[in-house]
Amino acid sequence: MWFLVVFFLVYWLMHIVVFGLSGLQLGFSARAWSAALPLTLFLSLTPLWAALVPDWLPRWALTSIWWATYIWLGVLFYLFCVQTVYAVGWVALHWGPASLQSVFAPRAAWFWAGVALVCLVLAYGVYEARERFxxxxxxxxxxxxxxxxxxxxxxxxxxxxxxxxxxxxxxxxxxxxxxxxxxxxxxxxxxxxxxxxxxxxxxxxxxxxxxxxxxxxxxxxxxxxxxxxxxxxxxxxxxxxxxxxxxxxxxxxxxxxxxxxxxxxxxxxxxxxxxxxxxxxxxxxxxxxxxxxxxxxxxxxxxxxxxxxxxxxxxxxxxxxxxxxxxxxxxxxxxxxxxxxxxxxxxxxxxxxxxxxxxxxxxxxxxxxxxxxxxxxxxxxxxxxxxxxxxx
Missing domain, CATH: 3.60.21.10 (Metallo-dependent phosphatases)
Structure with a gap:
């Protein structure tokens, strides 16, 4: 029981970090920020929703729900890694030269660069999981x-x-x-x-x-x-x-x-x-x-x-x-x-x-x-x- 509590708490905090820093980089509006918190809560519980889906549903529906849930888990993990590295650089250079501070300032380019990197890593991850043995x-x-x-x-x-x-x-x-x-x-x-x-x-x-x-x-x-x-x-x-x-x-x-x-x-x-x-x-x-x-x-x-x-x-x-x-x-x-x-x-x-x-x-x-x-x-x-x- 405690394992599940800790897992979902950590998973929710990962969503908070990813959505929070992504929102800063993309310049979220007030409406976007107000929608982000309930969305992070919903997504952090998706493994629970997948486990509770009744077995009487068609197999294609069950499989689609599991695919969506666990692909998102992998995507979130690497987005969290990328955003954590960005946050460390941002904080570390807060007291550095102004030129370096401006490099790490929140902007959309950082978000899209992170997404591109995650896509490359996950493409390799699919190859290693499915083709390499x-x-x-x-x-x-x-x-x-x-x-x-x-x-x-x-x-x-x-x-x-x-x-x-x-x-x-x-x-x-x-x-x-x-x-x-x-x-x-x-x-x-x-x-x-x-x-x-x-x-x-x-x-x-x-x-x-x-x-x-x-x-x-x-x-x-x-x-x-x-x-x-x-x-x-x-x-x-x-x-x-x-x-x-x-x-x-x-x-x-x-x-x-x-x-x-x-x-x-x-x-x-x-x-x-x-x-x-x-x-x-x-x-x-x-x-x-x-x-x-x-x-x-x-x-x-x-x-x-x-x-x-x-x-x-x-x-x-x-x-x-x-x-x-x-x-x-x-x-x-x-x-x-x-x-x-x-x-x-x-x-x-x-x-x-x-x-x-x-x-x-x-x-x-x-x-x-x-x-x-x-x-x-x-x-x-x-x-x-x-x-x-x-x-x-």
């Missing part, structure tokens, strides 16, 4: 591995009203091309309106018929309804680990443990792991590779058991739209990439899709191909490079 490869040498094991991991696809069918199809084709031993989904596969996802359901079912697929719940699957999300996974043939652990035996003995997202109520990673570890202690196995799936990377490394060799997470999107990554990094120091402590590793994915604004800026989507190798067979450890055969 990285397949990141890591080789992970583990003494416990009895034989090579190939795993595909992706997260944060956010299937819903915003288009993501094409990206899901890319992921399925990637798996079919490289034939992994295991596919793991790190949460937020679903975002909203699961009842509209018939085509997506068929694609995930196609994946699970060919490979064992395991998943955990992310925060957006909680927001869209746990029961509806679990029903989707069940129909798709995906096995969901809810604070649970399973001992598998593909090419090398493997334990997969998965925990729910903190959005379900338990903030501490240790508390969410307790039932899974109790389950694992009944049949610990010997020389078993232990993988932990957790949507959020929070809790690494202090709350992660010593016998976990590899923790896989998403959630951060690497900020999705630079420079928002600076803010995300404050909350999640492990924002993207691989982090090691001794023989243990955490890998945080940038995510395969987008949440909210359909843009990515300096945070391209990705899927991970992980080759877990016996130590003697490792070719140099983690490399982060994808062979050409992994490409699209």
């Amino acid at each position: 990285d397949v990141t490869r890591h080789e992970i040498p583990l003494a416990q591995a009895a034989a090579p094991l190939r795993l595909v991991f992706f997260s944060d696809l956010h299937l819903g009203l915003m288009p993501s069918f094409g990206r899901l199809e890319e992921l399925v084709r990637l798996c079919e091309r490289i034939e992994p031993d295991l596919v793991c989904i790190g949460g937020d596969l679903l975002n909203d309106h699961t009842g509209f996802l018939e085509r997506e359901l068929d694609l995930v079912r196609r994946l699970s018929r060919q490979f064992p697929v395991w998943a955990v719940l992310g925060n957006h699957e909680v927001y869209s309804g746990v029961d509806a999300s679990l029903a989707f996974y069940e129909q798709a043939g995906v096995r969901v680990l809810q604070n649970a652990s399973r001992l598998l035996n593909p090419s090398t003995p493997l334990r997969v443990t998965g925990v729910n997202d903190p959005a379900l109520g338990q903030r501490s990673l240790s508390a969410r792991l307790s039932p899974a570890l109790a389950e694992a202690s009944d049949n610990p196995g010997e020389d078993v590779v232990h993988i932990l799936l957790s949507h959020s990377p929070r809790g690494w490394p202090d709350d992660v058991p010593e016998d976990v060799d590899l923790m896989l997470s998403g959630h951060t999107h690497r900020g999705q739209m630079f420079p928002f990554s600076w803010v995300v990094r404050l909350a999640y120091p492990h924002i993207n990439g691989i982090y090691s402590e001794g023989s243990r590793h955490l890998i945080v994915s940038r995510g395969a899709g987008t949440w909210g604004p359909p843009f990515r800026v300096l945070a391209p989507p990705e899927a991970l191909v992980l080759d877990i190798l016996p130590t003697a067979e490792a070719a140099g450890g983690t490399d982060g490079k994808a062979p050409a055969s992994y490409g699209q």
